[in-house]
Amino acid sequence: xxxYPNGKTYQPTKAVPSIKKKPSYSxxxxxxxxxxxxxxxxxxxxxxxxxxxxxxPVQIVQVDYPARSAxxxxxxxxxxxxxxxxxxxxxxxxxxxxAKETKNQTSFPLKNFHEHQIEHMKQVVSQDGICFxxxxxxxxxxxxxxxxxxxxxxxxxQNGRKSIRKDELQESAYxxxxxxxxxxxxxxxxxxxxxxxx
Amino acid sequence: xxxYPNGKTYQPTKAVPSIKKKPSYSxxxxxxxxxxxxxxxxxxxxxxxxxxxxxxPVQIVQVDYPARSAxxxxxxxxxxxxxxxxxxxxxxxxxxxxAKETKNQTSFPLKNFHEHQIEHMKQVVSQDGICFxxxxxxxxxxxxxxxxxxxxxxxxxQNGRKSIRKDELQESAYxxxxxxxxxxxxxxxxxxxxxxxx
Numbered sequence: 001x002x003x004y005p006n007g008k009t010y011q012p013t014k015a016v017p018s019i020k021k022k023p024s025y026s027x028x029x030x031x032x033x034x035x036x037x038x039x040x041x042x043x044x045x046x047x048x049x050x051x052x053x054x055x056x057p058v059q060i061v062q063v064d065y066p067a068r069s070a071x072x073x074x075x076x077x078x079x080x081x082x083x084x085x086x087x088x089x090x091x092x093x094x095x096x097x098x099a100k101e102t103k104n105q106t107s108f109p110l111k112n113f114h115e116h117q118i119e120h121m122k123q124v125v126s127q128d129g130i131c132f133x134x135x136x137x138x139x140x141x142x143x144x145x146x147x148x149x150x151x152x153x154x155x156x157x158q159n160g161r162k163s164i165r166k167d168e169l170q171e172s173a174y175x176x177x178x179x180x181x182x183x184x185x186x187x188x189x190x191x192x193x194x195x196x197x198x
Numbered sequence: 199x200x201x202y203p204n205g206k207t208y209q210p211t212k213a214v215p216s217i218k219k220k221p222s223y224s225x226x227x228x229x230x231x232x233x234x235x236x237x238x239x240x241x242x243x244x245x246x247x248x249x250x251x252x253x254x255p256v257q258i259v260q261v262d263y264p265a266r267s268a269x270x271x272x273x274x275x276x277x278x279x280x281x282x283x284x285x286x287x288x289x290x291x292x293x294x295x296x297a298k299e300t301k302n303q304t305s306f307p308l309k310n311f312h313e314h315q316i317e318h319m320k321q322v323v324s325q326d327g328i329c330f331x332x333x334x335x336x337x338x339x340x341x342x343x344x345x346x347x348x349x350x351x352x353x354x355x356q357n358g359r360k361s362i363r364k365d366e367l368q369e370s371a372y373x374x375x376x377x378x379x380x381x382x383x384x385x386x387x388x389x390x391x392x393x394x395x396x
Contacts, residue, residue: 052280072273073274078268078271089326092291
């Protein structure tokens with residue numbers, strides 16, 4: 001190990017791979033959120049669906065109003081969301097979903113959700129909304145219907161396992177094919193599940 | 199006029215009416231937003247509808263992570279929303295609306311909206327969503343269907359008037375009766391317009 005005079009160790013610039021923001025998601029340097037935003041923009045500009053990510057909930061404590069410039073928020077805190085992150089409309093139907101990713105290689109931890117979100121999803125389902133979760137895990141992107149998630153959530157509450165096993169997810173969810181535009185074409189799954197003539 | 203030795207004028211404490219936050223809205227010290235949030239909470243807890251206000255969009259610039267405490271947002275700015283403030287689901291239908299109030303006594307100024315919001319509302323209507331505006335004006339609360347708003351918006355764009363006249367609003371919108379719980383029962387109007395057997 002080499003050390004500089006100031007005591008810091010020598011770091012070769014080339015050999016060390018750069019740490020990407022979300023290396024778990026397909027190693028493309030894009031986050032799941034980025035890809036979903038691009039997908040929703042594609043749906044919007046092509047008049048397919050109107051689905052937006054909700055803004056991050058923030059508790060604003062202090063705001064400054066400097067003369068002749070925009071208000072500056074000087075103190076604020078992140079709040080826990082009481083709903084899911086994405087909602088909107090497709091062919092008249094209400095769409096509501098949450099997106100989660102895990103780097104875990106064997107299971108999807110249920111701690112990615114909190115009780116409020118599950119409650120919200122149950123309320124949406126009872127109002128006949130289309131509700132699901134998009135999960136990026138095991139180098140795939142999955143479409144898991146809310147009802148299936150409720151099953152795993154209830155199992156956990158009855159002192160069962162705190163995660164969805166890889167094989168369980170593969171069996172109960174639909175794999176979404178990844179493309180260029182749109183990147184995560186989850187509407188295709190919605191079409192099959194809710195709009196296909198059976 | 200009396201003056202204190204420091205030059206400040208004497209202000210009688212009783213005679214001057216306190217300035218309420220939104221004196222235009224029924225003079226009850228509640229904002230339209232407060233009342234809509236209470237109304238939506240009533241709908242939610244009574245399993246009538248699932249409708250939430252979206253968080254205020256904020257552009258976060260700097261976040262501090264003090265040891266052993268929650269992350270603090272130290273610099274952020276308010277962003278213009280590209281959608282409306284409220285959305286959700288009622289009896290399977292997608293609900294989307296904006297709430298506005300004016301203190302103006304003769305007309306409702308269209309500068310309360312911006313082009314992005316109108317565009318969003320048009321997209322919602324084209325996906326068969328239930329889209330409208332709740333307007334607090336002239337000591338009443340009105341339910342104005344999006345299509346009617348588009349008419350006044352288009353008139354403005356064709357160099358017409360920049361507001362909706364009081365009598366025009368009274369004629370084209372539905373008056374919402376105010377109550378105790380829920381305070382602004384806008385679902386009643388939706389029932390009449392979209393769910394009544396005709």
